[in-house]
Amino acid sequence: MDSLALIDLHIHTSASDGTFSPQEIVSMAKGKGLKAVSITDHDTVDGNEEAIKAGIEIGLEVVPGVEISVEWEGRPVHILGYYIDVKNLILQSTLKNLIAFREERNPQIIKLLNSLGLNISYEEVKAIAGDGTAIGRPHFAQALVEKGYVKNGDAAFKKYLKRGGPAYVEKKRLTPHEGIQIIKNASGIPVLAHPYNVDGIKNKDLELFILQFKEMGIEGIEVYYPLHNSQQTLKLKNFAEKYGLYITGGTDFHGEQKPDIKLGSGFGALKIPYELIIKMKEKQEAKPR
Structure with a gap:
């Protein structure tokens, strides 16, 4: 395995609020030398089929994914789902x-x-x-x-x-348990997205926050993220290892909507190693067909 191979497991396309099509994302990722990507559009899996097909054609691994909004103690939290069955009827109906x-x-x-x-x-x-x-x-x-x-x-x-702004309107969100179980029901792996982005979560609250979501069925943490500094990244990595959770990472790329965030590298220095998805792949391959 190429120890320098890099990935990006948090990408939005024009199927939700990104500015590039799934096919364009795959082409861009290949051009940047990435080995794998995941399309994680907000509350939709519509971009996955196009991305997977494009990935097969040019030799890029595409992990089927989604990002689901849930509400925890009155605050929005995002759950990433990886290796989901995008044709799962319950998942499709809920989305x-x-x-x-x-x-x-x-x-x-x-x-x-x-x-x-x-x-x-x-x-x-x-x-x-x-x-x-x-x-x-x-x-x-x-x-x-x-x-x-x-x-x-x-x-x-x-x-x-923004939340609390004069033109903000709350949207319907699932409970954390609902969001996690919908991903699991679709044979996916639920991962807690960018924990430090959750309103009010500080270092002193982080471990309890992660434990609460682990008890609800979360299986991984998005450790590598453009807005996580080195100390935050290390802290999340340590918690993931302590509690047996998968370590993942992604840029939250949206294209022109967030022009400072680059595909595969965030603000320029983010490097997410391919080896992170090996264990997730092994788990999926071990599931009965």
């Missing part, structure tokens, strides 16, 4: 319902933006997202940029769309 809830929220965001004097229509947002794409806040942010109300997507979130 379809989550997308429907998201679509119910979107007109409310438009009303709030309009009440703030921002002339944005839902038709404009849908045009930005494109056909077949689950509309999310980044598409509203892009509309604000295109109208000249803010200079970039980050500014749109900070000023209007």
